[in-house]
Amino acid sequence: MIRTAGLYHLHLHVADLERSLRFYREVFGMVELFRDGPQMVFLQTPGARDLLTLNGDAALARSPGVAAGVDHFGFQLAPGQSLDAAIAEVEKAGGKLVRRGERGPGLGYAYVTDPDGYTIEL
Numbered sequence: 001m002i003r004t005a006g007l008y009h010l011h012l013h014v015a016d017l018e019r020s021l022r023f024y025r026e027v028f029g030m031v032e033l034f035r036d037g038p039q040m041v042f043l044q045t046p047g048a049r050d051l052l053t054l055n056g057d058a059a060l061a062r063s064p065g066v067a068a069g070v071d072h073f074g075f076q077l078a079p080g081q082s083l084d085a086a087i088a089e090v091e092k093a094g095g096k097l098v099r100r101g102e103r104g105p106g107l108g109y110a111y112v113t114d115p116d117g118y119t120i121e122l
Helices: 017-030 081-090
Strands: 009-013 031-036 039-043 053-054 094-100 107-113 119-121
Touching: 017 031, 017 039, 017 053, 017 081, 081 094, 081 107
Parallel strands: 009 053
Antiparallel strands: 031 039, 039 053, 094 107, 107 119
């Protein structure tokens, strides 16, 4: 067994780097850590150890939004955050609500998409 500190990094090919950067900043409050050239931006959630890379290089893009077997990824809302408000933020930033429901009493969830069509669970 390999001991890890948990899932750390996700790399997404995106159709429009600035649009995707704006989406993840506005919706999830992610901050830019650094860039690797003009088409790759590394983001992190404040106070977390995650790393999200947005790659807008058209020459390398493999159908932005097509999951190639990955169904979705998720963000856990902070305590006290409203699922309704989170969905509204996603829609305001160009994403869409796919579906929502409850896994049990008071355990609401929503599947939304980012502007490229990647599915995100809240």
